[in-house]
Amino acid sequence: MKPGLELGNTAAITAKVTPDMYAQFEGQIVHRAYSTVSMVYHMEWAARQIILPYLEADEEGIGGGVTAKHVSPTAGGDTITATATVTGLKGRAVITAVEVHNGKQLVGTGEVTQYVLPRSEIEKKLASEQAK
Template structure:
């Protein structure tokens, strides 16, 4: 990774809750509210935005871990704000604290770990081995 990313750096994703973000399984809506699955997606996206400007051409970030507490609800049309903050940083790992807000309310808290690997190594791991 290029130099420049620092502890305390932040990245933000803002979204408006749509029907596609509702809690659902196999197309059946469980309840018309922002789902935990959508929250994980947005948390990972905010954390990824932290590293994108610093990745070298031959590098990529891969998910290493996600933890979250889904604390509150947001309904159709709600504005949500997801903010990721770097809390740990090594040359090949970035850990971000992530907070999800609906207005003044915190509706989600968690962490996202990303591991920085070369694209070549990722491809090698994805290529089936012939025995």
């Protein structure tokens, strides 16, 4: 990794809640509200923004874990902001605390762990899994 990634670094993404982000299963809408699945996606996307500037050409991030707590609903058409903050750097692991807000209230909290590995190592692991 390139130098400069440190505790406290932050990154944020914003998104407008659209029908494809509604709570749904097998194409059936349960609620016309921001889904937990979409919230987790946005948490991971915000956390990824932190590592992108620090990846070397031969490196990539890979997910290592997500925890999430969805605490408030958000209606379609509202805008959410997911903000990730680096809380831990352990070896190849980058650990971030993430909060999602909708401009009115806290929507969710969680933690995203990513591992920064050589692309070749990731490809080897994937090939090994495919061979099983």
